[in-house]
Amino acid sequence: MNETVGIFLIVGTLVGSLALGGWVAVSLLLSGIVGVLTFSDAPVGRALSSNLWSSSAEWSLAALPLFIWMGEILFRSRMSGDLFSGISPWLQRLPGRLSHVPVLACGVFAAVSGSSAATCATVTKVALPELLKRGYDEKLVLxxxxxxxxLGLLIPPSIILIVYGVAAEVSIARLFVAGVVPGLMIIGLYMAYIMVWSLLNPDKVAPPDPVQTLLQKLRATRRLIPVMVLICTVISSIYMGIASPTDSAAVGVVFSLLLCWWFGDLNWKSFFAGLYNAAMTSCMIxxxxxxAAFLTLAMGYSGLPAKLAGAIGDLGLNVYALLAALSVFFILAGMFLDGISIIVLTTAVLLPMVQAAGIDPIWFGIYLVLTVEMGLITPPVGLNLFVLQGMTGKDLLFLSKAAFPFFLMLLLAVVLLVMFPGIATWLPNQMFG
Structure with a gap:
């Protein structure tokens, strides 16, 4: 069979299955079966069974359910509520005042959950009622x-970085370290936008809370200590080389359970609810x-990745032109697919092209996550917008307009990352050489 026809059969099967509402995993498997049948004489059953086993037996994947479970435990504890009361006393003098609380709270919770949806839902539950009660602008807050x-996708321990690390066969520890500075940069960009907006719209900013003494602020911040201890325990063990991401995830789960027990939030109902949700999410991923691994095998039989890499070299595109084209592609893909699906669908095909262009796969992982983040706040399939819609009942168009300035901030972050690659590569190079 003509190779071009075979490629169209694979792509057509994938697109058709997704368009009909099929599960992403089933669509990938069907496309892989078509590819193996088209480009290889290998027995499909044997290839499928051996590939599924080898792709599922990766030790690095063990960190995935553990980090998800850690986030589920904290989501059901009082520690999520302590984020607001611990951060808010220190923001009264900034333009925008408590409008910055969601940014910092998301940054803190992202460092212990690794999930964008869990981060968004937790901060919505904790911060939204308090900010609206104080009179802050609803559109800005949402x-x-x-x-x-x-930020749940980027700040370590990030679930999607684990997925990329497994798919691209690169160090997850290096990816975690590479996500720190870009994560802080995005927090800074968001806070800068809020300050500018607040200075331009002073009538929409709520009046300050009663002045607190330094001692009162410190007492309020004391509630953050358990969360910060957990973050430092998990992250520092990875950065210092004491434990692998999987080991530190196990430690994080134990510490989360102990803290919830200490504060009286742990009971059989919350324990099994967190375990059930973590198991469901982990199985889905x-x-x-x-x-995706089976489709990668099929694409390997077709020789498409190598041919695409060669074609990129023959076109003579410079790095900036390639990244500009990829950015448009990922933003459009993010409107219809979730981030994990985008990464597993594209990594196997795009990584050879990217490496042929001389791009560091660690840097590309951070770039990829940043562009995927945009899809979380763009309709029609913006996961964070769906979370907010479910929790507030607001119209999706209203939420999309409210999130648009932050989409532009993410776009600016991508531009800065491309212009200054050291934002992602400096810290891992310093720590790992």
Whole structure:
């Protein structure tokens, strides 16, 4: 069969299955079966079984359900509520005042959950009623929460960075370290936008809370100590080389359970609810990864990745032109697919092209996550928008408009990352050489 026809059969099967509402994992498996049948004489059953086993038996994948479970435990504890009361006393003098709380709260919770949806839902539950009660602009607050929730994808321990690390076969520890500075940069960009907006719209900013003494502020901040201890325990063990991401995830789960027990939030109902949700999410992601691995095998039989890499070299595109084209592609893909699906669908095909262009795969992982983050706040399939819509009942168009300025901030972050690659590569190079 003509190679071009075979490629169209694979792509057509994938697109058709997704368009009909099929599961992403099943669509990937069907496309892989078509590819193996088209380009290889290998027995499909044997290839499928061996590939599914090898792709599912990756030790690095063990960190995935553990970090998800840690986030589920904290989501059901009082520690999520302590984020607001611990951060808010220190923001009264900034333009925008407590409008910055969602940004910082999302940054803190992202460092212990690794999930964008969990981060967005937690901060919505904790911060939204308090800010609206104080008279802050609803559109700004909702946009801030939607945009800041994307930090769950970037700030380690990030679930999507684990997925990329497994798919691209690069160090997850290096990816975690590479995500720190870009994550802080996005927090800074968000806060800068809020300050500018507040200075231009002073009538829409709520009056300051009663002045607190330094001692009162410190007492309020004391509530953040358990969360910060957990973050430092998990992250520092990875950065210092004491533990692998999987080991530190296990430690994080144990510490989360102990803290919840200490504060009286742990009971059999919350324990099993967190475990159930973590198992469901982990199985979904593992199923998608297995399907993507089988499709990667099929694409390897077709020789398409190598041919695409060669074609890129023959075109003579410079790095900036390639990244500009990829950015448009990822933003459009993010309007219809979730971030994990985008990464597992594209990594196998795009990584050879990217490496042929001389781009560091660690840097590309951070770039990829940043562009995928945009999809979380763009309709029609913006996960953070769906979370907010479900929790507030607001119209999706209203939420999209509220989140648009933060979409532009993410776009600016991508431009800065391309112009200054050291934003992502400096810290891992310093720590790992």
């Amino acid at each position: 946009g801030t929460i939607a945009g800041s929730g994307t 593992a199923f998608i990864l297995a399907g």
